[in-house]
Amino acid sequence: MLDAAWLICAFPLAGFVLLVLFGRRLGEPAAGWLATAAMTGAFAAAAAVFFALMSRDAADRRFVVTLFEWIPAGDFAVDAGLLIDPLSVTMALFVTGVGALIHVYAIGYMHGDGDFAKFFTYLNLFAFSMLVLVLGDNLVLTFLGWEGVGACSYLLISFWFSDEANAAAGKKAFITNRVGDWGFMLAIFWCFAALGSVRYLDLFGVAGSLSSTTATVIVVLLFAAAAGKSAQLPLFIWLPDAMAGPTPVSALIHAATMVTAGVYLLVRVNPLIAAADSWAPELIAWAGAGTALFAAAAATAQNDIKKVLAYSTVSQLGYMMLAVGSGAYVAAVFHMVTHAFFKALLFLGAGSVIHALHHKQDMRGYGALRAAMPITAGTFIVGWLAIAGVPPFAGFWSKDEILAHAWDHSVALWLVGIVTAVLTAFYMSRLVFMTFFGQSRHAVAAGIASGDGSASDVDVGVGSGSEPHEPPHEPSALMTAPLVVLAGAAAVAGFINLPFSSELHFLGDWLAPSLFGNEAHLASGAATQWLLAVVSLAGAALGIAVAAAVYLRQRLPARRFERPAAARAFYFDELWTRFVGGPGRRGFEAVAAFDAGVIDGAVNGVGRSVRAAAVTLRRAQSGFVRSYALLTAAGAVALLVWFLIRASV
Amino acid sequence: MVETVFAVSAVLILAGAVGVVVFRNPVHAALSLVLTLLGVAVLFVLNDAHFLAAVQVVVYAGAIVILFLFVIMLLGVDTAEKLRVEPIAGQRPLAVVVGAALAALLGTVVIIGADVLTGLRRSAGERALDGSASDIERIGRVLFGEFAFAVEVTAALLTVAVVGAVVLTRRTSRPRSAAAAADASLQDSDAGPDAPSTDAGRGQ
Amino acid sequence: MGPAGLSVGWYLALAVALFAVGGVGLLVRRNPLVMFMCVELMLNAVNVAFVALGAGLNDVGGQIAVFFVLVVAATEVVIGLALVVAINRRRAGATADDLTTLKG
Numbered sequence: 013m014l015d016a017a018w019l020i021c022a023f024p025l026a027g028f029v030l031l032v033l034f035g036r037r038l039g040e041p042a043a044g045w046l047a048t049a050a051m052t053g054a055f056a057a058a059a060a061v062f063f064a065l066m067s068r069d070a071a072d073r074r075f076v077v078t079l080f081e082w083i084p085a086g087d088f089a090v091d092a093g094l095l096i097d098p099l100s101v102t103m104a105l106f107v108t109g110v111g112a113l114i115h116v117y118a119i120g121y122m123h124g125d126g127d128f129a130k131f132f133t134y135l136n137l138f139a140f141s142m143l144v145l146v147l148g149d150n151l152v153l154t155f156l157g158w159e160g161v162g163a164c165s166y167l168l169i170s171f172w173f174s175d176e177a178n179a180a181a182g183k184k185a186f187i188t189n190r191v192g193d194w195g196f197m198l199a200i201f202w203c204f205a206a207l208g209s210v211r212y213l214d215l216f217g218v219a220g221s222l223s224s225t226t227a228t229v230i231v232v233l234l235f236a237a238a239a240g241k242s243a244q245l246p247l248f249i250w251l252p253d254a255m256a257g258p259t260p261v262s263a264l265i266h267a268a269t270m271v272t273a274g275v276y277l278l279v280r281v282n283p284l285i286a287a288a289d290s291w292a293p294e295l296i297a298w299a300g301a302g303t304a305l306f307a308a309a310a311a312t313a314q315n316d317i318k319k320v321l322a323y324s325t326v327s328q329l330g331y332m333m334l335a336v337g338s339g340a341y342v343a344a345v346f347h348m349v350t351h352a353f354f355k356a357l358l359f360l361g362a363g364s365v366i367h368a369l370h371h372k373q374d375m376r377g378y379g380a381l382r383a384a385m386p387i388t389a390g391t392f393i394v395g396w397l398a399i400a401g402v403p404p405f406a407g408f409w410s411k412d413e414i415l416a417h418a419w420d421h422s423v424a425l426w427l428v429g430i431v432t433a434v435l436t437a438f439y440m441s442r443l444v445f446m447t448f449f450g451q452s453r454h455a456v457a458a459g460i461a462s463g464d465g466s467a468s469d470v471d472v473g474v475g476s477g478s479e480p481h482e483p484p485h486e487p488s489a490l491m492t493a494p495l496v497v498l499a500g501a502a503a504v505a506g507f508i509n510l511p512f513s514s515e516l517h518f519l520g521d522w523l524a525p526s527l528f529g530n531e532a533h534l535a536s537g538a539a540t541q542w543l544l545a546v547v548s549l550a551g552a553a554l555g556i557a558v559a560a561a562v563y564l565r566q567r568l569p570a571r572r573f574e575r576p577a578a579a580r581a582f583y584f585d586e587l588w589t590r591f592v593g594g595p596g597r598r599g600f601e602a603v604a605a606f607d608a609g610v611i612d613g614a615v616n617g618v619g620r621s622v623r624a625a626a627v628t629l630r631r632a633q634s635g636f637v638r639s640y641a642l643l644t645a646a647g648a649v650a651l652l653v654w655f656l657i658r659a660s661v
Numbered sequence: 662m663v664e665t666v667f668a669v670s671a672v673l674i675l676a677g678a679v680g681v682v683v684f685r686n687p688v689h690a691a692l693s694l695v696l697t698l699l700g701v702a703v704l705f706v707l708n709d710a711h712f713l714a715a716v717q718v719v720v721y722a723g724a725i726v727i728l729f730l731f732v733i734m735l736l737g738v739d740t741a742e743k744l745r746v747e748p749i750a751g752q753r754p755l756a757v758v759v760g761a762a763l764a765a766l767l768g769t770v771v772i773i774g775a776d777v778l779t780g781l782r783r784s785a786g787e788r789a790l791d792g793s794a795s796d797i798e799r800i801g802r803v804l805f806g807e808f809a810f811a812v813e814v815t816a817a818l819l820t821v822a823v824v825g826a827v828v829l830t831r832r833t834s835r836p837r838s839a840a841a842a843a844d845a846s847l848q849d850s851d852a853g854p855d856a857p858s859t860d861a862g863r864g865q
Numbered sequence: 866m867g868p869a870g871l872s873v874g875w876y877l878a879l880a881v882a883l884f885a886v887g888g889v890g891l892l893v894r895r896n897p898l899v900m901f902m903c904v905e906l907m908l909n910a911v912n913v914a915f916v917a918l919g920a921g922l923n924d925v926g927g928q929i930a931v932f933f934v935l936v937v938a939a940t941e942v943v944i945g946l947a948l949v950v951a952i953n954r955r956r957a958g959a960t961a962d963d964l965t966t967l968k969g
Contacts, residue, residue: 635965
């Protein structure tokens with residue numbers, strides 16, 4: 013079965029090709045079902061591979077399927093090969109699983125859209141690229157997938173491109189990611205120059221004997237790549253804007269799968285991180301912690317429901333980076349999996365709210381939707397409790413493991429983490445209370461939305477404000493069924509890695525072959541861990557309580573908590589704009605001038621001198637065949653003279 | 662005896678060659694060429710290459726020169742060329758200089774190298790000339806043994822040449838007036854670009 | 866030494882002379898047909914050299930080479946004359962100097 017692992021990638025690719033060729037003819041909803049079938053097939057293949065891998069001994073759970081030689085160029089040989097190991101299969105499982113559910117949801121969500129088939133074409137291409145990224149057995153193949161998901165992300169963010177803001181958001185995501193890709197490419201070059209190979213298994217084989225400087229450089233460059241893709245400081249700015257895309261896209265690409273690629277990459281190269289100087293993982297940990305706190309603070313003041321979730325995603329990705337930097341790779345993957353479930357759930361829930369309210373995204377126009385949308389509200393509350401860190405829901409376990417490792421690593425990191433946890437509980441509770449509880453405000457929504465247009469990039473293109481407003485209602489079963497499944501997963505996913513005893517550490521044992529013993533072990537005793545768990549539980553309770561006091565009971569004025577600076581994400585976008593527009597622009601212009609003057613000058617100079625030479629030489633082309641013959645004969649004479657001189661010397 | 666034969670045929674060969682160059686009328690030049698070719702055939706006999714001598718007479722002196730004469734007659738280009746005029750300035754003296762230099766240098770090579778070459782290598786086996794087998798049989802064995810691939814390639818070359826000759830000389834099967842018009846427009850197109858009619862003329 | 870006792874050098878000297886005469890003829894004549902004949906002269910010079918050297922080196926390879934030169938010469942004449950016919954059909958009485966369309 014392991015040899016057939018290519019099927020995992022082949023299903024979405026086949027779906028993509030079929031949709032490109034026949035998508036328009038299939039139309040709605042057949043195109044969506046075809047894409048869903050492709051994703052389901054991929055999930056089934058991934059599950060089969062998973063069980064086949066399970067049946068092997070732990071030491072044998074690493075397998076390379078080489079499909080064909082991709083780039084044979086002397087010493088630089090790149091195969092199109094799949095690396096099947098616990099880490100990649102875990103990723104493939106939740107990418108295809110969550111992906112299939114979101115495909116089903118999207119059939120309902122995209123109902124009536126003119127580009128229905130195109131949407132699913134992109135989704136399948138995205139899934140294919142993501143699986144290539146995850147399963148590739150070398151850095152170049154991963155990079156191919158990396159660029160593929162980047163391109164799909166761009167296409168899907170600006171899916172409704174007729175609106176200027178959506179197109180701009182797509183471009184912003186693409187260009188910001190380019191900064192990270194630059195790091196990735198340099199890392200690949202460096203790897204090949206220093207190690208002579210770009211295959212992961214070769215890299216891991218020599219990682220131990222690598223000079224720590226080389227390893228550090230590669231790790232820092234890969235972290236730059238991860239910071240771009242996984243939206244870390246300072247490159248996170250694209251992700252909040254990426255919410256311009258359709259909500260299923262936000263759920264699939266910008267919450268559950270693509271943005272975790274950076275975390276995956278760093279977990280994948282854990283032997284290199286282990287070989288690097290100690291400040292490199294430290295940098296990753298602090299960048300992650302800083303991002304987590306920063307984004308959580310920004311999320312407290314957002315009014316657009318999707319922006320809250322976007323900043324929340326950035327913040328949770330920061331947690332994962334914090335885990336990677338602390339050496340807690342299992343915790344990082346654990347949180348990645350649980351986050352995929354509950355964040356996809358939250359986005360899809362938000363999507364069905366937006367759907368019900370005719371594409372209004374401002375939470376100030378929501379309220380009391382619990383009664384109108386009981387399934388959405390119920391599943392959303394599960395997601396809320398999961399992300400807020402309330403046991404026994406999934407988020408509690410994974411976040412707690414990260415915080416325990418952070419405590420082990422440095423108390424300062426733990427403090428940042430716990431403050432972030434309180435803020436997370438607060439902003440998520442605020443979202444839930446504003447949306448599903450309290451009084452209905454959607455009658456007055458239009459006025460608020462028009463008064464604060466800048467803060468919300470509204471999902472335009474399908475809905476229209478001028479329609480007669482029906483009362484909000486539950487969407488079709490196509491959209492609620494994935495919510496229910498994801499809610500179930502978000503509730504129980506924590507049990508794949510329970511901290512109580514080593515037998516319950518299923519995920520940790522499973523991932524061990526991919527981590528080469530680089531996983532950090534908790535030094536603190538059980539008592540400390542219990543204490544930490546209680547503290548984080550108290551933090552969650554505090555966050556929820558404050559939010560309840562402000563938004564449910566109205567005991568405290570909301571204005572004191574919604575800082576304008578936080579609403580603008582502490583003016584980070586403006587900072588970037590000023591940098592890129594000022595010194596950055598001058599730098600680019602200098603480069604452009606160099607290009608025009610020196611590079612183009614050299615090229616044009618060659619061209620000009622060739623032309624001048626040709627003008628002179630064309631006189632020799634008299635058109636008289638006998639003149640040519642004479643010159644040929646003269647050439648023969650010259651050759652003879654040369655030979656004779658050589659022979660006589 | 663051998664020296665006499667060589668000397669006579671050498672004189673005939675060179676005389677024929679000079680005749681090809683200096684006769685104004687192409688028919689005379691062709692006949693002069695026959696003289697050279699026959700002289701070369703005699704030299705072949707002198708070197709025991711009897712089969713080649715026969716081929717030289719039949720193919721060269723026979724078929725090829727006949728082909729020349731045939732084309733001369735067909736086109737009516739047997740008009741004398743004005744040898745006194747040379748349109749390209751300096752062509753003729755330069756040609757003589759280059760020709761003389763070529764002869765001198767190659768002659769030097771022969772003088773330096775001929776003795777070195779002679780007896781340098783004695784071939785054995787099929788390619789050796791000492792064997793009792795006849796000229797034709799030996800050539801046949803080597804040609805269809807060692808050089809079989811080259812023979813096949815030559816066959817392809819001949820086929821291509823035949824096809825090329827047919828394509829180049831084929832006339833269109835259009836009505837005569839249209840063909841004449843096309844020919845006229847072709848002549849025009851030499852003077853100035855006249856793309857549509859040129860295309861029509863070449864669309865055969 | 867050739868089989869008849871005459872030195873190979875004599876044959877080669879004759880071949881050189883013939884080659885040079887043919888070359889000069891090619892350079893000075895304007896009638897394309899005569900130019901082709903001059904090319905034939907040069908090829909024959911090479912043939913003489915081949916046969917003489919083959920005899921001198923006691924190798925049938927010289928004759929084989931002549932055989933192929935013959936074939937190539939025949940091919941060349943066929944194509945060349947076809948070209949002459951095609952050119953004359955467009956421009957009667959054209960000499961090599963009249964065909965200067967490829968002037969740079």
